[in-house]
Amino acid sequence: MHSRGWRSVYCVTKRDAFRGTAPINLTDRLHQVLRWATGSVEIFFSRNNALLASPRMKFLQRVAYFNVGMYPFTSGFLILYCFLPALSLFSGQFIVQSVNATFLVFLLGITITLCLLALLEIKWSGITLHDWWRNEQFWLIGGTSAHPAAVLQGLLKVIAGVDISFTLTSKSATPEDGDDEFADLYEVKWSFLMVPPITIMMVNMIAIAVGGSRTLYSPFPQWSRLVGGVFFSFWVLCHLYPFAEGLLGRRGKVPTIVYVWSGLISIIISMLWVYINPPAGRTQDYLNFQFP
Structure with a gap:
């Protein structure tokens, strides 16, 4: 319609014009x-690509439609950013070669800009800070799971001609037997979309354990690199916290042995990594002790 020159008006009514159910x-x-x-x-x-639209479409409309069609492709960069802190902790090298004043000023400028954008979004949409943070968290969860799968399916349909079949999602409904209204919220159904976020969480948690073990056993510990890598890994885990909470389901449902085994496996992997790739100083001291 916009490509043919039609104009549209964004209308917000005092009362909800339409209501429906959504999957929880x-x-x-x-x-x-x-x-x-x-x-x-x-x-x-x-x-119907915005780049191929007729000249009747306005420039801002063209930009908006291009953004709508392009955002799933940014998931590749998002996944890379989620793995960068873990790679930094595994390799013992920080994301940048040296933390100097220029880098800190640049990082501070980006952080302040993002904070101002967040305040602008909150004021424009009229939501609370908690709702905005939840939206940011689910944006990362969807960007690392559903968006890459959508790009893959779209490329398969364009290149190989594979048709995509959708399955209808079940909507939440009020139970008739008087049970919990949000009982569907705690049901966990396995899906291949859960693999990338779970991998990101496990890799970052193991990387924190490996980085901490390397720093503690190193004769010349570099705490600045550890703190920087742990901070960014923790920031990734904070965004994925609702996903982990939803994956675990109802509280008290997961046995304690699951947490015990998860911690034990992380400790074993971190000790194995330190044994395979020990710090250079400790290896040299060991060789000097064995062969004076």
Whole structure:
């Protein structure tokens, strides 16, 4: 319609014009985001692409439609950013070669800019800070799970002609037997979309353990690199916290042995990494002790 020159008006009524039900289950929610992202990818590769629109479409409309069709492709950079802190802790090298004043000023400028953008979004949308933070968290969860799958499905349809079949998501409904209204929220249904976020969480947690072990056993510990890597890994884990909470389901449902085994496996992997790749100073001291 916009490509043909029609004008539209964004209308917000005092009362809700339409109401409907939405999935509250983690798996169903991810599949819904997958459908949305796949539709954006299909539009991007179709003749309705904003870049190929008629001259009647305005410039800002063209930018908006291009953003809608392009955002699933940014998931590759997002996944890379989530793994960078872990790679920094595994290798013992910080993300940048040297932490100098220029880097800190640059990082401070970016942080302040992001904070101002967040305040602008909160004031424009009229939501609370908690709601905005939840939206940011789910943006990262969907960006590392549903968006890459949507890009893959879109490319398969364009290149190989593979049709994509969607499954309807179950919507939450009020139970008739008087049970918990949000019982569907605690149901965990396994999906391949959960693999990337789980991998990111496990890699970052193991990287924190490995980085801490290397720093503690090193004769010349570099605490600045450890603190920097742990900070960014912890920032990634903070965004994925709702995903982990939804994956565990209802509180008290997961046995304690799961946490015990998870911690034990992380400790074993970190000790194995230190044994395979020990700090250079400790290896040289050991060789000098054995062969004076």
